[in-house]
Amino acid sequence: MAKPEPDQIVHDFEAPATGDQTVRLSDFRGSHNVVIYFYPKDNTPGCTTEGQDFRDLYEQFQAHDTIIFGVSRDGLKAHENFRAKHEFPFHLISDKDESVCALFDVIKLKKLYGKEYLGIDRSTFLIDKQGRLRREWRGVKVKGHAREVLDAVKAL
Secondary structure (H helix, E strand, C coil), X not given: CCCCCCCCECCCCEEEECCXXXXXXXXXXXXXXXXXEEXXXXXXHHHHHHHHHHHHCHHHHHHCCEEEEXXXXXXXXXXXXXXXXXXXXCEEEECCCCHHHHHHCCEEEEEECCEEEEEECCEXXXXXXXXXXXXXXXXXXXXXXXXXXXXXXXXX
């Protein structure tokens, strides 16, 4: 399946999330914009900061009819703990089978201490109420990112 292109409808997906939910992208068509941010791992410094930044701006996202989902390959138990510890008001999607990651083409070859491995490239996608991809950010640097996404939502 080809990754979503700007102004194109994003393929629907279904995935388990915190709060004993199943998230279906199509459930939000016609009612909400959707921000999906992919991050490598729960409870790591950059991922924690990114989640906290989205948390701190959450009410402003809501004021613009926008729902946020964080996605990583961690399991639901780890997600529930991460979400509770940092009081995230949004849900986290568990993508253990990497199907959502594949849809958005965020699994990349990475290097750490000279070893290569496949991991999530920190990325964010803004999908409008009609289900169209409006913006994408790849290779995200955490500082200021959530604010930049909020500014893009306000510009819709």
